[in-house]
Structures are given as C-alpha cells and as structure tokens.
Amino acid sequence: xxxxxxxxxxxxxxxxxxxxxxxIEKAIVREVCTKISDDQLFQLETNLxxxxxxxxxxxxxxxxxxxxxxxxxxxxxCTKIRTWNNIRKMNSHFDRLRMLRLAKNHDFEVxxxxxxxxxxxxxxxxxxxxxxIMEKHxxxxxxxxxxxxxKNPEYFN
Numbered sequence: 001x002x003x004x005x006x007x008x009x010x011x012x013x014x015x016x017x018x019x020x021x022x023x024i025e026k027a028i029v030r031e032v033c034t035k036i037s038d039d040q041l042f043q044l045e046t047n048l049x050x051x052x053x054x055x056x057x058x059x060x061x062x063x064x065x066x067x068x069x070x071x072x073x074x075x076x077x078c079t080k081i082r083t084w085n086n087i088r089k090m091n092s093h094f095d096r097l098r099m100l101r102l103a104k105n106h107d108f109e110v111x112x113x114x115x116x117x118x119x120x121x122x123x124x125x126x127x128x129x130x131x132x133i134m135e136k137h138x139x140x141x142x143x144x145x146x147x148x149x150x151k152n153p154e155y156f157n
C-alpha cells in the first residue's frame with residue numbers, strides 16, 4: 001500500500017523561518033536603499049503594479065508568486081541570491097502557513113500596502129524607515145498564525 005501523508009504545520013519552524021527572514025531582510029532592505037539603480041527601482045515598481053492588478057482581478061496564486069519575487073528582487077539588488085536560496089530552503093513551514101492564509105483569507109491588501117511602503121522608503125533612500133516597515137511586514141505572520149490555528153486546528157501540530 002502506498003500513500004502520501006502531509007505533515008502538519010509546525011509553528012516553531014514557522015517562527016524560526018520568520019525570525020531568520022526578518023533579521024536578514026531588514027539588513028537587505030537597508031542595503032538596497034544605498035545600492036539600487038534606476039532600472040532595479042523600475043523592476044520593483046513593475047512588480048508592485050502587477051501585485052495591484054492581481055488584487056483587483058482576484059488572482060491570489062499569482063499574487064503569492066509576485067510577493068516572493070518582490071522579496072527575491074531585494075536580495076538580487078544586493079547580490080545576495082545565495083542567501084535568498086538558503087532562506088528558501090529552511091522556510092517550507094513558513095510558506096505553507098502563507099499558502100494556508102491565501103486559501104482561507106484573500107485579504108492581501110495589507111501585504112501589498114506594506115510592499116508599497118517599503119518601495120517608497122527605498123525610492124526616498126530612507127533605510128531606517130524601510131527597515132522598520134520590513135520588521136512590521138515580517139511580523140504579520142504572528143497574528144495570522146494564531147488566527148489560522150484557531151480556525152483550522154487540524155492543519156497544525
């Protein structure tokens with residue numbers, strides 16, 4: 001007999017992944033403020049416009065991909081793509097929680113709004129504010145994980 005068993009989301013692994021991402025991405029966004037070129041700024045802006053279009057059209061799977069791309073672009077700007085790839089490897093539970101959020105709650109306006117704020121800080125070359133918004137952005141998962149676990153306990157350890 002064969003079968004596939006999907007493990008439950010482990011919130012301690014979600015938190016560890018969030019912790020690593022928060023601290024590295026705060027440093028990344030600070031560096032982006034000093035390194036970004038006009039072409040790279042345009043790439044981020046294009047990504048944000050696509051995120052807004054996905055919000056309007058209700059294309060939430062595409063929005064998830066654009067969210068990932070937005071963060072990856074920040075790492076690429078700093079030539080830290082290996083760091084991004086290593087973070088990706090340890091974030092499976094974090095990503096599963098994000099996908100669950102997407103399936104259960106289609107309110108991505110807060111996330112896109114924070115991406116826009118981060119972009120504005122980068123455009124203004126304001127690393128302190130960009131870092132503060134990135135920290136707030138990465139902490140969204142705290143509130144969401146508690147809410148999702150309360151509504152869907154069968155998905156969690």
